[in-house]
């Protein structure tokens with residue numbers, strides 16, 4: 052009798068189908084079916100490839116677009132980046148991408164394409180995103196694509212280079228987390244509110260090291276667009292990826308999309324996709340139960356996506372939190388946001404309203420907002436109400452329905468597609484101290500503009516807010532009676548919702564005692580870490596130090612990876628006039644050459660995948676960062692560049708703080724895993740995965756290691772072609788026939804989708 056198969060989670064199933072090789076060091080080489088590329092996180096990867104004279108292994112499995120830097124003002128077609136992009140750095144970044152995609156024959160939807168848009172909006176729209184596939188992008192919101200039952204996650208630029216060269220990435224196995232949502236969402240409450248409620252419940256590090264599968268009756272009822280908004284913000288909960296098992300809603304959405312399988316292959320594919328669910332009895336390391344009925348329109352009051360409150364609530368006070376770290380974060384956030392504890396959310400006046408971003412710039416979002424805006428005018432106190440569709444396709448579809456007219460009549464500006472005010476890399480940005488209700492995903496300090504203040508909201512709340520000029524309860528606007536639910540207090544991780552699995556444990560550190568791989572011939576090693584490192588320690592008393600704080604967005608337009616030290620903590624370090632802030636630690640003479648940074652709060656490096664944060668820390672001179680915990684993408688990025696990250700225990704923190712307080716230096720010896728005081732006396736030890744330690748000490752070149760076993764990839768590609776031919780064929784057919792025809796019919800046909808000669 053055959054032994055029954057161990058029940059597997061959806062994540063485990065997709066993962067298993069993409070294993071190219073399991074390495075002795077516990078890592079897995081995973082095949083990537085789809086790679087999305089944008090202009091901000093790819094230039095350094097392409098230069099890396101060029102310096103090795105390597106080709107892109109699978110051009111047809113890439114999809115590139117320019118989205119972050121592009122102006123959203125009217126486009127004078129045919130658009131020439133040289134004149135349309137007025138900011139030189141942005142122009143250079145877009146032109147660099149265009150040069151790279153041309154050189155490597157990568158499908159590209161640029162400014163002249165009617166399908167150009169935010170990378171996470173166009174992937175699904177085109178049918179590039181398919182259930183059961185693995186998808187990566189140098190962008191943390193790649194989690195969006197998990198809405199289709201695709202294993203999709205954000206990677207850093209080093210990994211982008213690895214994917215371009217090998218169509219694989221090196222990963223460790225992540226944990227399984229299930230967020231089960233029961234009850235029902237009330238009217239006026241969206242998946243965005245639900246996700247902010249979840250983040251408020253589990254915290255911004257609640258999903259660290261985990262893939263979150265969203266399940267339960269509420270999820271099943273959500274449209275694909277709402278599922279995308281939900282999965283999009285999984286990264287704001289710290290998760291590696293968000294996942295929803297595909298179902299009829301998914302298949303319906305995918306069917307007929309230009310790059311989706313067609314004909315007889317569709318039936319074949321469905322058979323495979325219908326197996327994509329977590330088996331009954333599959334093990335989850337952690338399960339969170341959410342009662343959707345308790346969710347109200349939810350908004351953020353602070354500078355971290357976990358700092359949420361329902362729209363009927365008020366701004367909390369530091370004393371409302373038990374945890375001293377949270378108290379301090381609250382104090383800092385209130386100061387930054389210019390808010391008084393106790394103020395009612397609906398009394399907070401805003402200067403700007405933004406409906407857009409990869410979270411909420413899809414047709415459904417604009418339909419919902421239009422229903423509220425119809426026949427109304429925005430409040431006179433608003434300086435700007437901005438509607439930025441996520442893609443050209445969303446824009447045209449909305450225009451066909453007359454949605455643009457409703458927005459314009461209400462006083463909104465109706466723009467061309469792009470990331471826009473989500474990150475303000477183009478000209479759409481907040482001025483200092485301006486307050487914005489934004490449907491985007493990050494309320495980090497200075498994210499939307501230096502010293503700008505962001506409140507994250509749903510599209511419905513954004514529309515109601517635009518009308519009132521203050522944050523507004525959309526349910527009152529639409530005549531809905533707010534449900535009588537007790538207010539949820541998001542004071543600390545609400546343990547009663549969370550159930551731990553029987554095995555539990557930290558997935559990142561599993562397999563640490565595996566032997567390491569034998570050294571392989573290397574060509575471009577990262578810096579070795581073979582000797583004791585000494586230096587002074589700079590202490591930053593903050594939690595959730597996000598990569599927007601470490602490397603502010605205005606510098607993300609660089610195509611360099613060197614010389615970024617001056618950008619480090621720029622907004623905290625310098626006044627807007629460029630003068631250093633005397634009280635910031637790195638401006639104090641003794642810390643200008645600091646080698647160590649100690650963050651006292653958890654979740655260092657959360658948020659964006661920008662590897663620039665690591666490059667800047669290193670360029671400043673930091674060799675090691677101490678923090679209670681790190682966000683996953685940052686953790687990977689750091690080690691891939693040779694930056695040591697250490698999670699010290701409380702005793703070691705105390706000793707380091709003591710040394711720093713006395714103005715003394717410390718030393719770290721990685722080989723022995725010890726921290727020493729200035730005179731060489733041990734003040735503590737630390738844990739580190741064996742493989743990470745070895746890589747740092749020996750130096751490593753991951754691409755060379757993978758290329759040394761290229762036969763494994765070739766073999767996997769042969770097997771994959773036999774077992775799941777649709778994965779490649781659907782994109783090849785789509786690009787060369789359906790989309791090619793469409794591009795020909797398009798009057799601005801100059802070079803939008805590269806001529807692909809497959």
Ligand SMILES: CC(C)[C@@](O)(CC(=O)O)C(=O)O
Nearest residue numbers: 091190191192474659660661
């Ligand atoms: C590239 C960058 C601006 C980014 O899109 C990257 C990311 O989220 O990983 C962001 O939103 O911070």
Ligand code: SF4
Nearest residue numbers: 192408409470473474
């Ligand atoms: S989070 Fe904002 S900047 Fe990043 S991809 Fe999404 S829309 Fe663009």
